[in-house]
Amino acid sequence: MKSGSRLEKLFEQGEFVVSGEIGPPKHSNPAIIKEHAKMLKEYVDAANLTDNQTAIVRISSIASAVHVLGEELEPIIQMTVRDRNRIGIQSDLLGAASLGVKNVLCLSGDHQSFGNHPTSKNVHDLDSIQLVAALKQMRDDKQFVCGEEMKESEPQFLIGAVANPFGDPFEYRVMRLEKKINAGADFIQTQCIFDMERFERWMDMVRERGLHKKAKIVAGLMPLKSHKAARYMNKNVSGMIVPDSIIERMEKAEDPKAEGVQICVEQIQHLQKMEGIAGVHIMAVAWEEIIPTIVEKAGLYPRPKVS
Amino acid sequence: MIVAQGKSIAEVAKLIEDANKVLVVGCGGCVTVCLAGGEKEVGVLASALRMLRQKENKPLETVEVTLSRQCDPEYMDMLEKYITDDIDCVVSMACGVGVQFIAERFDKWVVPALNTKFAGGAMEHGVWGERCGLCGECVLHKTGGICPIIRCSKSILNGPCGGSQDGKCEINQDVECAWQLIYDRMKKLGQLDKLMEIEPAKDWSKSRDGGPRKVVREDVMIP
Numbered sequence: 226m227k228s229g230s231r232l233e234k235l236f237e238q239g240e241f242v243v244s245g246e247i248g249p250p251k252h253s254n255p256a257i258i259k260e261h262a263k264m265l266k267e268y269v270d271a272a273n274l275t276d277n278q279t280a281i282v283r284i285s286s287i288a289s290a291v292h293v294l295g296e297e298l299e300p301i302i303q304m305t306v307r308d309r310n311r312i313g314i315q316s317d318l319l320g321a322a323s324l325g326v327k328n329v330l331c332l333s334g335d336h337q338s339f340g341n342h343p344t345s346k347n348v349h350d351l352d353s354i355q356l357v358a359a360l361k362q363m364r365d366d367k368q369f370v371c372g373e374e375m376k377e378s379e380p381q382f383l384i385g386a387v388a389n390p391f392g393d394p395f396e397y398r399v400m401r402l403e404k405k406i407n408a409g410a411d412f413i414q415t416q417c418i419f420d421m422e423r424f425e426r427w428m429d430m431v432r433e434r435g436l437h438k439k440a441k442i443v444a445g446l447m448p449l450k451s452h453k454a455a456r457y458m459n460k461n462v463s464g465m466i467v468p469d470s471i472i473e474r475m476e477k478a479e480d481p482k483a484e485g486v487q488i489c490v491e492q493i494q495h496l497q498k499m500e501g502i503a504g505v506h507i508m509a510v511a512w513e514e515i516i517p518t519i520v521e522k523a524g525l526y527p528r529p530k531v532s
Numbered sequence: 533m534i535v536a537q538g539k540s541i542a543e544v545a546k547l548i549e550d551a552n553k554v555l556v557v558g559c560g561g562c563v564t565v566c567l568a569g570g571e572k573e574v575g576v577l578a579s580a581l582r583m584l585r586q587k588e589n590k591p592l593e594t595v596e597v598t599l600s601r602q603c604d605p606e607y608m609d610m611l612e613k614y615i616t617d618d619i620d621c622v623v624s625m626a627c628g629v630g631v632q633f634i635a636e637r638f639d640k641w642v643v644p645a646l647n648t649k650f651a652g653g654a655m656e657h658g659v660w661g662e663r664c665g666l667c668g669e670c671v672l673h674k675t676g677g678i679c680p681i682i683r684c685s686k687s688i689l690n691g692p693c694g695g696s697q698d699g700k701c702e703i704n705q706d707v708e709c710a711w712q713l714i715y716d717r718m719k720k721l722g723q724l725d726k727l728m729e730i731e732p733a734k735d736w737s738k739s740r741d742g743g744p745r746k747v748v749r750e751d752v753m754i755p
């Protein structure tokens with residue numbers, strides 16, 4: 226066991242894991258985090274706490290994780306390299322570990338030009354692969370990035386990273402995944418999948434390189450609320466592809482929300498059969514309350530126990 | 533070269549609003565090449581400022597001079613005869629280095645007339661692009677000659693990020709993704725395997741993060 230987290234144990238048991246996502250609020254009242262945690266805890270095995278998502282200032286992922294822990298849901302903190310240098314990152318990681326956080330997802334973070342502080346200075350002291358390597362070095366070698374030894378209690382994290390099969394250059398996406406795994410990623414969450422065909426092509430390459438055996442690949446999903454949302458994401462969210470067939474299906478639906486859920490459930494059932502997929506990560510941005518329905522409809526409820 | 537761009541006439545006028553006589557100093561180096569602060573621009577700025585002040589009924593006297601380089605003490609010495617007591621303010625049309633060299637050398641109020649932008653080159657007539665972030669330890673041999681520090685919006689050394697699509701950077705459709713460029717070039721040169729190496733955390737102490745830098749060449753120093 227690297228971290229002893231619930232997520233790690235379920236991966237080891239060979240369960241098909243389900244994770245969710247909670248977006249912390251843009252103020253200091255944690256009520257909504259706790260509410261979402263209560264709602265999700267029976268339905269997901271762990272929940273991501275986003276780190277100033279889309280470069281908008283929110284309650285920090287670590288503070289949010291503590292609120293989630295209080296509701297007995299397991300947190301996965303997101304950690305971007307955009308806002309902190311290696312000193313800040315390592316300090317925050319020690320702090321997170323001291324508060325009981327066991328899963329960390331490493332990512333570069335959306336560029337600050339998208340957020341509410343476009344005139345800010347960004348950091349990018351490390352990149353996301355270097356962050357993965359830093360976590361591994363802290364955990365496995367008991368060393369800080371500078372090489373100095375940690376006297377005691379090294380943070381024991383399950384190390385996560387992200388992959389986007391829909392970004393370009395397409396062929397390099399798998400090479401980069403391999404780099405992330407070589408750097409120390411234990412599990413991978415992918416960008417939301419709408420273009421299943423492209424995802425399958427990507428997974429073919431993943432399996433060819435045997436990467437699904439070296440790290441747990443968790444497929445990202447996002448339930449759609451309307452065809453407008455689908456079209457908007459296709460056009461405006463960097464690195465996201467929503468095929469016309471899905472946009473049309475949403476457009477024709479009598480009850481678009483129900484159709485969105487249905488699409489998501491079908492995707493889960495499809496992914497369950499795909500070799501090398503260890504679970505799904507449901508990102509229901511501003512629609513967290515739909516996650517229990519999706520999990521139930523997909524036949525993934527109740528969630529397995531840690532043996 | 534260093535690429536700079538003129539501040540607006542109104543902005544410069546505001547910076548010198550209390551002066552009656554100004555010395556406008558151009559530079560024959562980079563800023564001449566990027567058409568921002570050479571002899572011609574000195575003439576244009578000086579006459580624009582005079583005209584503006586004429587309209588305001590507060591005439592301005594200008595003296596114009598363009599040094600070969602403002603970043604060299606040798607040329608700075610030549611400025612001595614222009615910095616007379618009746619000069620209220622010096623307007624430097626060099627990059628920030630030139631402004632500081634004048635300020636270091638003379639007890640006169642100096643204002644910048646340009647915004648110093650970046651280290652780059654001419655892409656076509658009238659268009660300059662950034663190419664180097666002056667990081668102090670060049671990695672171009674690892675990336676096929678394309679700088680990931682400054683041309684990737686996130687300075688990723690093990691790129692590309694998830695936002696790269698259709699060759700464009702996530703920040704803007706007008707910005708090329710540096711990592712797409714790096715990938716394409718490495719592929720063309722048959723060097724893709726080099727991109728599998730994990731580039732370790734960069735030593736930023738060689739960059740400005742280590743404080744102001746100095747390059748010393750003892751071999752060419754005059755004893």
Ligand code: SF4
Nearest residue numbers: 664665667670671679
């Ligand atoms: S690697 Fe450093 S020195 Fe080389 S081009 Fe980029 S910023 Fe400039």
Ligand code: SF4
Nearest residue numbers: 684693701702709710
């Ligand atoms: S899209 Fe390309 S250039 Fe832009 S931040 Fe990502 S890797 Fe860098």
